[in-house]
Amino acid sequence: MCVCYIISEICQNIDTKYKRGKKITKNDIEQLSIAIQSTTKKIQEILFDKQSDTLFEKLSYEDTKKLFYVIKQRISKSDMLESKKINSLLKNLNTLVDTSELAEWEKEIETFEYDKALEIMSRWKF
Known part of the structure; x- marks a missing residue:
């Protein structure tokens, strides 16, 4: 699965929790942070192809x-x-x-x- 879709799913999960008044956990934020870092790394690999x-x-x-x-x-x-x-x-x-x-x-x-x-x-x- 593309990392961008993972970010979207995590954000939708956080948004749903927020709208329902549920607690957004530290784990939710960590998952989002990891997904963003992974996406940034992929973008850098594409943009800065050292070849x-x-x-x-x-x-x-x-x-x-x-x-x-x-x-x-x-x-x-x-x-x-x-x-x-x-x-x-x-x-x-x-x-x-x-x-x-x-x-x-x-x-x-x-x-x-x-x-x-x-x-x-x-x-x-x-």
């Missing part, structure tokens, strides 16, 4: 700058990001931005902490 790292196209400075602003705009709208674009930006920024900041930014993107990712990006000057 796409095999080929790398070096972009010009202007194209890197354009990709930076496209991704920054998508993050600001909390849109999903394509792993190929993220990987391309990471590799093309490697010589323009501190590598520890790039690693921190990648971590925030992978955990969907878009506000923190935007904060990091705001420090990068083009």
Whole structure:
């Protein structure tokens, strides 16, 4: 069964209990938390498929700058990001931005902490 359906069933169970005035147990919340973590992990596996790292196209400075602003705009709208674009930006920024900041930014993107990712990006000057 797809993890998204499991989340739906757990949420329906919690909703039914809530509407009937029944106690929502710690176990209910734990099940939901586990299902959400599992879903997040699956999404990350799909979005950040490291196999796409095999080929790398070096972009010009202007194209890197354009990709930076496209991704920054998508993050600001909390849109999903394509792993190929993220990987391309990471590799093309490697010589323009501190590598520890790039690693921190990648971590925030992978955990969907878009506000923190935007904060990091705001420090990068083009």
